[in-house]
Amino acid sequence: MLLEVLLALVLGAVVLLVLRRSKAAVLKTEDGWWGAGSPPAGAEDESIRPFQVETSREEIEDLQRRIDQTRPVPSLEDSQFNYGFNSTYLQKVAAYWRNEFDWSKQVDKLNQYPHFKTKIEGIDVHYVHVKPKNLPEGRTAVPLIMVHGWPGSFYEFYGILPLLTEPANADDVAFEVICPSIPGYGFSEAPRKKGFNSVCAARVFLKLMRRLGFGRFYAQGGDWGWQITTNMAQLDPTAVKGLHINFAPVENVGPLLILSILLGRRFPGLFGFTELDVKRLYPRVEKMLVEPLKETGYFHIQATKPDTAGRGLNDSPVGLAAYILEKFSTWTDHEFRNLEDGGLERKFSLEDLLTNVMIYWTTGSITSSMRFYKENFAKGFYPPHARIPVTVPTGVAAFPNELMHTPKLWAKQKNHKLKTYTTMARGGHFAAMEEPGLMAQDIQKFIKVVEGKK
Amino acid sequence: MWTLQELDRPKLQLLALSSVGIGLTYFLVWRRKAKKSIPLGDGWWGHGQQTLRDDNKIYPFKVETSEDEINDLHRRIDQMRYTEPLEDCGFQYGFNSNYLQKVVSYWRNQFDWKKQVAKLNEYPHFKTNIEGLDVHFVHVRAPHRPGQKVLPLMLVHGWPGSFFEFYKILPLLTDTKDDLAFEVICPSIPGYGFSEAPHKQGFCSLDAARIFLKLMERLGFNKFYLQGGDWGSLITTNMAQMKPQCVSGLHLNMLAVTKRGVGMLLSLIIGPYLPFLVGFTREDVRRLFPYFEKNVYDLLMESGYMHIQGTKPDTAGCGLNDSPVGLAAYILEKFSTWTDRKNRDLEDGDLEKKYSLDDLLTNVMIYWTTRSIIPSMRFYKENFKTNPQNRVDARTGIFVPMGHAAFPNELMHCPLPWARWRFKDIRSYSYMPRGGHFAAFEEPRLLAEDFVKFVRKVEGKKR
Numbered sequence: 001m002l003l004e005v006l007l008a009l010v011l012g013a014v015v016l017l018v019l020r021r022s023k024a025a026v027l028k029t030e031d032g033w034w035g036a037g038s039p040p041a042g043a044e045d046e047s048i049r050p051f052q053v054e055t056s057r058e059e060i061e062d063l064q065r066r067i068d069q070t071r072p073v074p075s076l077e078d079s080q081f082n083y084g085f086n087s088t089y090l091q092k093v094a095a096y097w098r099n100e101f102d103w104s105k106q107v108d109k110l111n112q113y114p115h116f117k118t119k120i121e122g123i124d125v126h127y128v129h130v131k132p133k134n135l136p137e138g139r140t141a142v143p144l145i146m147v148h149g150w151p152g153s154f155y156e157f158y159g160i161l162p163l164l165t166e167p168a169n170a171d172d173v174a175f176e177v178i179c180p181s182i183p184g185y186g187f188s189e190a191p192r193k194k195g196f197n198s199v200c201a202a203r204v205f206l207k208l209m210r211r212l213g214f215g216r217f218y219a220q221g222g223d224w225g226w227q228i229t230t231n232m233a234q235l236d237p238t239a240v241k242g243l244h245i246n247f248a249p250v251e252n253v254g255p256l257l258i259l260s261i262l263l264g265r266r267f268p269g270l271f272g273f274t275e276l277d278v279k280r281l282y283p284r285v286e287k288m289l290v291e292p293l294k295e296t297g298y299f300h301i302q303a304t305k306p307d308t309a310g311r312g313l314n315d316s317p318v319g320l321a322a323y324i325l326e327k328f329s330t331w332t333d334h335e336f337r338n339l340e341d342g343g344l345e346r347k348f349s350l351e352d353l354l355t356n357v358m359i360y361w362t363t364g365s366i367t368s369s370m371r372f373y374k375e376n377f378a379k380g381f382y383p384p385h386a387r388i389p390v391t392v393p394t395g396v397a398a399f400p401n402e403l404m405h406t407p408k409l410w411a412k413q414k415n416h417k418l419k420t421y422t423t424m425a426r427g428g429h430f431a432a433m434e435e436p437g438l439m440a441q442d443i444q445k446f447i448k449v450v451e452g453k454k
Numbered sequence: 455m456w457t458l459q460e461l462d463r464p465k466l467q468l469l470a471l472s473s474v475g476i477g478l479t480y481f482l483v484w485r486r487k488a489k490k491s492i493p494l495g496d497g498w499w500g501h502g503q504q505t506l507r508d509d510n511k512i513y514p515f516k517v518e519t520s521e522d523e524i525n526d527l528h529r530r531i532d533q534m535r536y537t538e539p540l541e542d543c544g545f546q547y548g549f550n551s552n553y554l555q556k557v558v559s560y561w562r563n564q565f566d567w568k569k570q571v572a573k574l575n576e577y578p579h580f581k582t583n584i585e586g587l588d589v590h591f592v593h594v595r596a597p598h599r600p601g602q603k604v605l606p607l608m609l610v611h612g613w614p615g616s617f618f619e620f621y622k623i624l625p626l627l628t629d630t631k632d633d634l635a636f637e638v639i640c641p642s643i644p645g646y647g648f649s650e651a652p653h654k655q656g657f658c659s660l661d662a663a664r665i666f667l668k669l670m671e672r673l674g675f676n677k678f679y680l681q682g683g684d685w686g687s688l689i690t691t692n693m694a695q696m697k698p699q700c701v702s703g704l705h706l707n708m709l710a711v712t713k714r715g716v717g718m719l720l721s722l723i724i725g726p727y728l729p730f731l732v733g734f735t736r737e738d739v740r741r742l743f744p745y746f747e748k749n750v751y752d753l754l755m756e757s758g759y760m761h762i763q764g765t766k767p768d769t770a771g772c773g774l775n776d777s778p779v780g781l782a783a784y785i786l787e788k789f790s791t792w793t794d795r796k797n798r799d800l801e802d803g804d805l806e807k808k809y810s811l812d813d814l815l816t817n818v819m820i821y822w823t824t825r826s827i828i829p830s831m832r833f834y835k836e837n838f839k840t841n842p843q844n845r846v847d848a849r850t851g852i853f854v855p856m857g858h859a860a861f862p863n864e865l866m867h868c869p870l871p872w873a874r875w876r877f878k879d880i881r882s883y884s885y886m887p888r889g890g891h892f893a894a895f896e897e898p899r900l901l902a903e904d905f906v907k908f909v910r911k912v913e914g915k916k917r
Contacts, residue, residue: 036541066533066776069530069776070776071775071776071825073768073771073772073775073825073828073829074653075768076652076653076654076655076832077653077654077655078655079655079768083766083767083768083769083832083835084765084766084767084768084769084770084772085768085769085772086768087768090772190538191540192538192540192541193540193541194540194541194542194543293761293765294765295765296761297758297761297762297763297764297765297766297770298762298766300757300758300761300762301758301759301761301762301770302758303758304548304754304755304756304758305547305548305549305758305759305787306547306548307537307539307543307547307548307549307550307551307783308547308548308549308783308784308787309548309758309762310537311537311548311549311551311554311777311779311780311783311784312773312774312776312777312779312780312781312783312784313773313777313780314535314537314777314780315530315533315534315535315773315776315777315779315780316772316773316774316775316776316777316780318772318773318776319772319773319774319775319776319777319780320773322768322769322772322773323769323772323773326766326769364535364537367537368537371540371547374547
């Protein structure tokens with residue numbers, strides 16, 4: 001009896017799967033304008049202007065004054081990072097920031113790559129453009145756009161950029177990389193109007209690539225970068241040659257998914273579940289309900305009241321650092337919640353972490369960065385693009401400590417041309433920053449599969 | 455295997471009767487075994503190890519301020535880094551930045567904290583050490599008028615409120631001209647305002663309830679009334695569950711609905727069409743439905759703060775403890791939205807319609823000057839650590855006389871049939887004509903009237 005039911009379910013699922021695949025829709029979008037007031041008459045200024053990150057003594061002194069004014073509240077005894085950023089360790093970070101961190105030096109580091117700004121849909125879009133320096137004869141660099149997420153920035157890619165633009169191996173592909181800042185983040189201007197979601201960001205970035213003369217290119221992203229690059233592939237599949245993602249949460253819950261959740265533990269082989277898959281998904285209630293609930297408070301408040309959530313953080317640099325760096329701790333490894341120092345300096349240097357925080361601080365962009373959450377969930381969890389599959393060649397790098405784990409079977413539901421799926425050796429959510437070598441290796445592997453097929 | 459269809463009529467009747475009989479017996483036996491109180495437990499929340507010395511003394515306390523404190527506040531307000539709001543967003547994205555600048559300007563240039571401190575000190579304040587923590591409270595005695603009966607009462611606040619929310623209702627309860635008056639104790643929940651914050655993990659509403667019971671005992675009150683909303687509602691309910699013999703009556707202006715499965719589902723399905731069948735009034739229907747929109751969607755929209763405070767309070771409160779403007783925006787957003795959800799569509803959140811900026815900012819100053827925003831948020835995490843529906847107090851009924859004032863703009867509406875699931879002796883249930891979550895602050899006269907009406911019913915039945 002049970003076997004018959006099971007067979008019927010599986011058959012039904014297969015039928016549904018086949019039916020679903022045959023109606024692959026295209027994502028539609030309309031143009032937008034995000035500046036203040038009404039758009040001016042006449043054509044938009046499409047010039048590309050070089051940009052330099054700058055700082056001043058006033059900026060640094062103001063920061064130091066505010067750090068000095070911090071009013072610390074001791075953490076509860078033995079609570080480590082379980083209540084959020086531990087107060088004792090936060091004072092150590094603040095002391096380093098106040099006395100040793102050299103923002104001028106970091107600004108020079110940021111400027112080692114050329115930055116630009118250009119106006120698209122009424123707002124200034126910032127990006128870093130890195131070309132390979134030593135390209136062998138007869139070879140062209142492969143264009144690649146890499147999109148960051150929250151609470152990251154283009155700076156997360158500074159470790160991987162040399163590996164992609166000047167690869168060590170002769171037979172590795174050399175990339176020409178564009179790292180933009182999402183509008184509302186860092187040096188990109190924030191939209192003034194409501195409604196700027198990931199599809200709008202995707203459209204803006206497609207226009208950027210077109211303006212830079214790239215007709216076809218690869219895209220890479222994690223966190224919001226995953227969503228935006230996925231939307232780019234859905235909006236213009238001919239422009240996106242290949243999509244490499246390190247984050248692939250499920251948006252569409254279908255019968256096959258439910259079946260795999262119910263039976264995957266007992267019959268992992270049936271669904272292609274690996275040991276890591278089973279470890280990350282079971283026990284079900286703990287891993288799929290309790291853990292996400294514990295870690296999505298920020299998401300909930302940012303998706304509903306971003307202006308309130310960001311208000312205090314824009315005045316208090318230590319508050320901003322605590323809010324952002326808590327993620328760099330917990331999203332790198334959940335076990336870090338039980339460490340007094342959150343394990344923060346095990347995988348990252350304080351210098352790099354604080355440079356990322358400074359990008360949010362000096363541009364005052366924490367509130368606009370949070371608004372992106374509200375704009376993306378304005379119409380609920382099931383927007384049109386969640387129902388549309390991705391039809392460009394895709395590669396998934398599944399890092400073992402990523403926030404949400406996606407087995408190959410689930411990734412295939414959305415990405416119909418899944419070319420590579422790699423279970424990575426180590427690493428968490430901020431993969432490019434934490435494990436640039438591993439990430440670069442997987443991007444190379446993916447490109448070779450896609451280019452090889454040609 | 456026999457089936458029901460094979461049984462003849464007499465056998466079916468026998469089956470039905472015996473089922474009912476078994477069910478009834480089980481119900482009665484189970485009912486008798488049902489607990490009427492919850493255990494008190496014990497705790498110690500001070501630094502390090504518990505000291506043997508037990509200080510039971512009550513010390514008078516005065517709220518104080520200094521030039522340094524006010525100058526520091528002004529400096530920080532001046533350092534605010536403004537962020538432009540989106541066009542036409544009202545209060546939908548949170549506290550509107552444009553209106554915030556007006557509030558902040560008033561705070562910087564016109565708000566007189568020294569004058570407000572003097573106002574706070576109009577009533578006598580005290581502190582006493584319980585379970586390792588200094589517990590703050592205001593104690594207001596009634597001017598004894600001849601022929602007046604004075605009953606003891608404790609009022610418990612919630613988040614993001616404080617004892618100050620009760621300052622308008624205090625004279626209405628203590629200084630009455632008729633035969634009934636109250637002697638009122640307004641404590642601060644440990645971790646809020648002038649009450650010391652717990653140094654150990656695990657301090658939840660049960661612990662606050664036990665500490666407040668010890669407080670009343672220390673003050674010499676054997677039987678008293680309780681009134682509360684928000685966390686105050688849960689804490690006073692716990693107090694009534696721990697020592698029902700001490701609680702004359704429990705009056706609440708907010709009732710958290712604990713899901714009761716099939717019963718609730720049925721009333722939700724049938725309620726809009728045949729309300730009388732499930733015990734709903736027309737007013738219940740008006741306040742509850744459309745259910746999804748009003749209770750699920752709206753609750754999701756408004757519970758982000760609860761989610762982050764219930765998981766990462768130290769992170770959530772960190773920036774707010776350095777930025778007074780950030781703190782004000784965070785707290786006052788609730789005074790706007792929880793007074794009336796429609797305020798979300800207004801540029802100024804209609805904040806000053808029901809409250810004065812002086813009163814609102816005094817409440818914010820209590821959090822600011824005591825640096826208690828983080829400990830106040832931790833209370834959420836401590837209460838949600840164990841599944842709140844499985845905790846001992848959620849599985850136990852409340853048997854003391856209870857009265858509920860249901861304000862129309864409260865966050866959740868709880869109809870009488872649902873309240874009856876847990877409260878076994880409801881003496882009064884009133885649909886209030888106007889008012890929201892901060893009832894004592896917004897409509898002190900209405901709340902006082904309903905509370906006194908409830909007390910008279912309880913006292914009347916006693917004789």
